[in-house]
Amino acid sequence: MELLYAITLGVLTTCGVYLLLRARTFTVILGLTLLSHAVNLYLFASGRLTASAPAIVGLAPTAADPLPQALVLTAIVIGFAMTAFVVVLALKAAVELRNDHVDGENPDEDRA
């Protein structure tokens, strides 16, 4: 399970960083989303991966660490709000600046 988890994290982060560097708002937002998924999974794993262990003491022989789960919940909520904001901002910028480059101007515009 650890190996699969680690590979998933790696793939998510790689894709996220690649998309972030694409410099178009839509891909950047997708990249940010993937990156925040990777981060949330990573944060969850900081409490160690345990199978069939609820986060309540006494229900099972071993209990999972509840704190990372709480942290992840908070991080998901914040990440969700931020993504919503950046989507609206990107739409606003695309309408006002008439292109979707993160710099607000298309570097190839003059060439065409």
Place this chain on the structure above:
Amino acid sequence: MNHVLILPILLPLITGAGQLLFYQAPFALQRLLGFASTFWLVLLGVWCLQVAGSGEHLIYQPGGWPAPFGIVLVLDRLSAIMLALTALLGFCCLLYASSGTDQRGAHFHALFQFQLAGLNGAFLTGDLFNLFVCFEILLIASYALLLHGGGRARSRAGLHYVIINLVGSALFLIALGTLYGLAGTLNMADLALAVAQAPPSDAPLLAAASLLLLVVFGIKAAILPLLFWLPRAYSAASAPVAALFAIMTKVGIYAILRVFLLVFALGESPLNHTAWGWLWPLALLTLALGGVGVLGSNSLRTLTAYLVILSVGTLLATISFATEASLGAALFYLIHSTAMTAVFFLLADLLGQQREKGYDRFSAEGPIGHRWLLGTLFFVAAIAMVGLPPFSGFVSKAWILQASATQPQGLWLWAVLLGATLLTLIAVSRTGSSWFWRPGDMAKPYPLERGPLTLVAGMVGLNGLLAAFGDPVMHYLELTAVQLLTPQDYIAAVLPEGRMTAQEGSP
């Protein structure tokens, strides 16, 4: 338990929520609510300064659970200084904003209160995850405040600012996950003990986490490779918002001080040496770039944005010596530079409104209204900014140079700091002479509003007062530096008795 300590967070939060709920209420009422809340924050700031001045750490546990398990708020001298500074700056910015800026978009006052709540929370929290949450609160408020008023320039600058800060938040969470996975706690005091006793095999991972944190705080504070969002964002924001943002880079510096002088400072070979090693050269380069940027700016707001960068470089270079004298000097400079960059952002707006064309751009030439009055104000403010006597800029720079003279690398700081100051002097002289000297008086000057003018003059006056009555302030800051360099007291105050000794006893 003293419940007053939660008020600096709760008061603006409730006020902001109220202003959102009753947004249809008369605008004057919203303004009044904002003023009342911010005024109380100023009083609370004074109270905090007084309480923390005794040297005790005031602890507040919002959930009633003792420290490593529950959330804590901690008030020490550094937090108190930052709280008071934020409140005073917030009050001035709000006063300036009510001369009309606050009506150019929706919900200015509510966002302003949320921004203050996030700032105060970041200064008070004793827990790294809460530091993250407070950062997010102040950031999302600042995203919206930056866009206040609308326009293409703001959308452009906003995109950069938002995206780089979102990446920063992701890195912050990775650092927190690493720290929690290794130490099992995120309470700063508890974490300091855990990091100090971590087995050597954990050291590389902990060092990686500390460097990640440095990157995150570096984005907030605008250290060299991470600062290119700043000039555009700060020069696009409306004047009172940009003035309030003068404290935002200082949040990054506060976090650097707090985390690296507390969490990674204990143990036989403290981990903060790794990060500290990066801080000095980067800070010096930031300072140099700030100086060049000031000279090369094309508008007064861009110039001020580079002044912010310059101040960050100066602060971090001084802090990186980590002696009592240098920390005290850096904190004095922090107060001075926050106030003066705020004044310059407001001044750019004040002057821009009186110019016939070009607003605050240097390329535009033409007469300026009320030349003598505004010229004098600009002259005095520029003297205060550059750091010539009799203003506090002079005191703070002299203190920084004195504190760094005893250091082996001090001469580098002397050279770069004095060089950057000279460039600043040239840049502001050029601005002053091209705006006030050459073009004549405007035939029909635009009406000059008394309120904003008095406010800016008053802020410059406060800066002068800080120099005149600097003695008690300097004494307070020296004690703050001593307190910062003895993290053991902080830990002893936060954690229940016995935990510290029990952990120290174990191998």
